Amino acid sequence: xxxxxxxxxxxxxxxxxxxxxxxxxxxxxxxxxxxxxxxxxxxxxxxxxxxxxxxxxxxxxxxxxxxxxxxxxxxxxxxxxxxxxxxxxxxxxxxxxxxxxxxxxxxxxxxxxxxxxxxxxxxxxxxxxxxxxxxxxxxxxxxxxxxxxxxxxxxxxxxxxxxxxxxxxxxxxxxxxxxxxxxxxxxxxxxxxxxxxxxxxxxxxxxxxxxxxxxxxxxxxxxxxxxxxxxxxxxxxxxxxxxxxxxxxxxxxxxxxxxxxxxxxxxxxxxxxxxxxxxxxxxxxxxxxxxxxxxxxxxxxxxxxxxxxxxxxxxxxxxxxxxxxxxxxxxxxxxxxxxxxxxxxxxxxxxxxxxxxxxxxxxxxxxxxxxxxxxxxxxxxxxxxxxxxxxxxxxxxxxxxx
Numbered sequence: 419x420x421x422x423x424x425x426x427x428x429x430x431x432x433x434x435x436x437x438x439x440x441x442x443x444x445x446x447x448x449x450x451x452x453x454x455x456x457x458x459x460x461x462x463x464x465x466x467x468x469x470x471x472x473x474x475x476x477x478x479x480x481x482x483x484x485x486x487x488x489x490x491x492x493x494x495x496x497x498x499x500x501x502x503x504x505x506x507x508x509x510x511x512x513x514x515x516x517x518x519x520x521x522x523x524x525x526x527x528x529x530x531x532x533x534x535x536x537x538x539x540x541x542x543x544x545x546x547x548x549x550x551x552x553x554x555x556x557x558x559x560x561x562x563x564x565x566x567x568x569x570x571x572x573x574x575x576x577x578x579x580x581x582x583x584x585x586x587x588x589x590x591x592x593x594x595x596x597x598x599x600x601x602x603x604x605x606x607x608x609x610x611x612x613x614x615x616x617x618x619x620x621x622x623x624x625x626x627x628x629x630x631x632x633x634x635x636x637x638x639x640x641x642x643x644x645x646x647x648x649x650x651x652x653x654x655x656x657x658x659x660x661x662x663x664x665x666x667x668x669x670x671x672x673x674x675x676x677x678x679x680x681x682x683x684x685x686x687x688x689x690x691x692x693x694x695x696x697x698x699x700x701x702x703x704x705x706x707x708x709x710x711x712x713x714x715x716x717x718x719x720x721x722x723x724x725x726x727x728x729x730x731x732x733x734x735x736x737x738x739x740x741x742x743x744x745x746x747x748x749x750x751x752x753x754x755x756x757x758x759x760x761x762x763x764x765x766x767x768x769x770x771x772x773x774x775x776x777x778x779x780x781x782x783x784x785x786x787x788x789x790x791x792x793x794x795x796x797x798x799x800x801x802x803x804x805x806x807x808x809x810x811x812x813x814x815x816x817x818x819x820x
Contacts, residue, residue: 424510425507426466426505426506426512427508429504430463431461432457432499432501433458433459434498435455436486437453437454437455437487437488438484439483439484439486440453440485441483443481443482451467463529467512468512486500512528522536522543525543525547527544529543536549537549537565539565541564549564549566554566559571559572561579561584562579564579569807571584574602574603589606591802593606594754595674595733595752596752597751599647599648599649599750602620607664609660615656616656616739617651618650618651619652620649621650622647630653632679635648649750652746653746659738661696661734661736663732663733672755674726674733675722675753676735677720678720678722679718679746680693680713681714681716681746682715695733695736696708696736699729699731723759725759788800798815803816803819
């Protein structure tokens with residue numbers, strides 16, 4: 419390069435979902451010049467990039483690499499391709515890249531987007547120039563650095579916004595220790611595991627085989643009109659353990675009630691492992707084992723209640739796999755009480771969220787003062803009602819809205 423700026427230009431055509439990456443490499447350094455993914459074109463289009471001079475190298479020569487990366491072939495894959503032509507390198511900085519009338523120049527790259535693709539909820543520019551200034555409807559959520567997405571895609575454990583904000587602070591209203599797992603957000607519980615495939619997962623109906631796993635969830639076990647959800651660990655996948663952990667909360671030292679299902683048959687090689695409740699103190703990250711449940715031959719949801727320690731804590735339920743593949747363990751209806759276990763009635767449905775040192779006032783609905791009941795009796799934060807996103811299992815939070 420001889421410390422002189424150069425301009426790289428070429429034309430390309432693409433019908434492929436792959437990523438094209440053009441990089442500049444020199445002794446001890448690598449810089450990305452051009453990159454795009456899944457960019458379908460209508461014929462040939464041009465692009466350009468200025469090759470920088472401040473490379474901190476005494477080498478005269480550098481290397482340009484044109485890499486095609488990844489992508490999944492779909493229907494008609496024999497027609498999918500990416501083509502390059504007319505590659506030129508000239509001395510001097512690249513001229514200002516301009517777009518034709520009726521199109522938008524993407525920020526930070528030499529690429530034009532037609533007006534028909536602006537605010538179409540699909541990101542075409544690498545920096546979301548075509549979507550970042552668009553207005554959203556009442557049923558959409560605005561990604562701060564990207565497009566509008568349907569509100570129903572927020573808090574679904576899938577990052578739909580480029581910055582992942584649809585799974586961030588917008589979901590704080592759904593954080594709860596009490597959980598019946600009817601919402602895909604899982605009340606903010608986070609799953610960790612020793613291996614990729616052995617982990618807690620949300621399920622409905624029958625899980626496992628005839629020897630293990632519950633036949634239905636616990637929340638709606640006596641309601642034939644609703645098929646509820648629970649979480650389960652499938653022992654058919656090899657692994658040592660998996661845990662699901664709540665968000666941190668302030669414990670007043672009250673009870674924690676929950677239901678679990680852990681069943682085995684007689685053969686020792688088919689033994690289910692065990693379920694353990696761990697408490698983590700946020701101040702110093704120390705942990706205590708509060709309870710352990712072992713399997714038996716009963717095909718039923720079992721009730722348990724334990725007294726929590728006082729302080730800023732999180733709770734984790736750890737499922738340990740047994741010696742065989744018939745090792746399913748399930749959980750449902752975790753309830754953080756506002757009283758001790760001795761004073762709690764075992765068949766109370768989920769009610770209330772994260773408790774604090776002060777007990778929320780109860781209303782005649784049976785829910786804390788800041789919450790409202792679904793038709794099923796489950797209590798949710800009042801601000802999730804009539805927000806055009808179903809949160810109750812039966813969708814009743816969106817009925818009778820103004």
